[in-house]
Amino acid sequence: QSFKQVAVDRSQAEVRQFDLSEATDQIVASLRPVLKKAPVAVEIDIPPDLVLSTYAGAYGQILTNLFLNAVSHAFPGERPGRIFISARPYGDNVEIVFSDDGVGMTADVKKQAFDPFFTTRRGEGGTGLGLHIIYNLVTQQLGGSMTLESGPGQGAAFRIIIPCAMMRAGSATVPPSRETRQWPTTTMSSI
Numbered sequence: 001q002s003f004k005q006v007a008v009d010r011s012q013a014e015v016r017q018f019d020l021s022e023a024t025d026q027i028v029a030s031l032r033p034v035l036k037k038a039p040v041a042v043e044i045d046i047p048p049d050l051v052l053s054t055y056a057g058a059y060g061q062i063l064t065n066l067f068l069n070a071v072s073h074a075f076p077g078e079r080p081g082r083i084f085i086s087a088r089p090y091g092d093n094v095e096i097v098f099s100d101d102g103v104g105m106t107a108d109v110k111k112q113a114f115d116p117f118f119t120t121r122r123g124e125g126g127t128g129l130g131l132h133i134i135y136n137l138v139t140q141q142l143g144g145s146m147t148l149e150s151g152p153g154q155g156a157a158f159r160i161i162i163p164c165a166m167m168r169a170g171s172a173t174v175p176p177s178r179e180t181r182q183w184p185t186t187t188m189s190s191i
Helices: 002-011 020-030 032-037 056-074 107-112 130-141
Strands: 015-019 040-045 051-055 081-090 093-100 145-150 156-163 167-169 172-174
Touching: 015 020, 020 032, 020 040, 020 056, 020 081, 032 056, 051 056, 051 156, 056 081, 056 093, 056 130, 056 156, 130 145, 130 156
Parallel strands: 040 081
Antiparallel strands: 015 051, 081 093, 093 156, 145 156, 167 172
């Protein structure tokens, strides 16, 4: 059931209502084959009945990419470690924190982490698009914000804040806290 729901969510770009704890458990279950290859323990702290009405597929892609990024970068050489996922209501939003106790990032790497094509694994299969895609999904599709805290030997913590509910305005889906602005129509006169 978990694999089926995750697959459906990833193939459909629709807003749907879902329990964040259940969805997170399903996504983590779908990543078990990857996690078996790395000695990484996962801890989840999300209260039950925290319901979102947003793009479940985007949430799944964000969480999947964060996992793959952590396994690849935070725990090199099959270094053991832990990944923590927590979520809490935050006004009309939800705050999701994805953190690890891995090797962390230097100030230079942290500064460029969300830039497209930046990777510390060039020549080892890294494309430099993982965190860039995550950042765009959070800020563009889900209407939220994302910050990063990290330091050498201190692991990394990604703090994501997204609206609990997306509202439909005409044919577009926008976060409820955003203002819908109508731009005036202009015509070009011929010279």
